[in-house]
Amino acid sequence: MHRAFNVFSKLTLLLAVLSLSFTGCGYRRPAQVKTTGTVTLDGEPVANAALMFIPDSGRPASGNTNTNGEFQVSSFGGxxxxxxxxxxxxxTKLVLKDKFQQLYDRQVERAAAEAEPGEEPEEVDIEFGENAYRNDLPENYAELDTTDITVTITKQQEPLVISLTSE
Structure with missing residues (x-):
């Protein structure tokens, strides 16, 4: 019985040492290059667009445009x-379809009417299904197999300019 415990203890110790020796041998993040830019459609800035950057291999990244069409890209965050x-x-630029936008606007108006004078109205929180939205950008930019947008990121990266056309 003592011998079985001794063998078990040695095996456990060996597994613990082996697992510790592999710590640090896992995935390491590649060096990141600060990536910013602007998105335009027919020369005009595109607000509230969602961008996905898909590499030949590796982890995809994303960015969202602000009201001026400017974006920053996040791979791991921040x-x-x-x-x-x-x-x-x-x-893509998803916006509520007209009938859902009207419903939302009515709820905002109702919340404003119910607020006490000088107080902020309650925030309107309505969950719509995916069918409530439409893409305001040309569909060819929405899918990986139809988009013609390609970028090459270098170590000395200048801000990107992504120029979309409606034709």
Whole structure:
């Protein structure tokens, strides 16, 4: 009985040492390049667009445009950028379809009417299904197999300009 415990203890110790020796041998994040840019449609900035950057291999990244069409890219979080390499980019801008926008606007008006004078109205929180939205950008930019947007990220990256056309 003592011998079985001794063998078990040695085996456990061996497994513990082996598992510790592999610590640090796992995935390491590649060096990130700060990646920023602007998205335009027919020369006009595109607000509230969602961008996906898909590499030939590796982890995809994303960015969202602000009201001026400007974006920063996040791979792991915190607008950390992209590893150097080639990427295909998809772009979408989801907005509520008219009837759902009208419903939302009515709820906002109702919340404002119910608020006490001088107080902020309650925030309106309505969950719509995916069928409530439409893509305001040309559909060819929305899918990986139809987009023609490609970018190459280098170690000395300048801000990107992604120019979309409605034709």
């Amino acid at each position: 607008n950390d950028g992209l590893p150097a390499g080639n990427y295909r980019v998809t772009a």
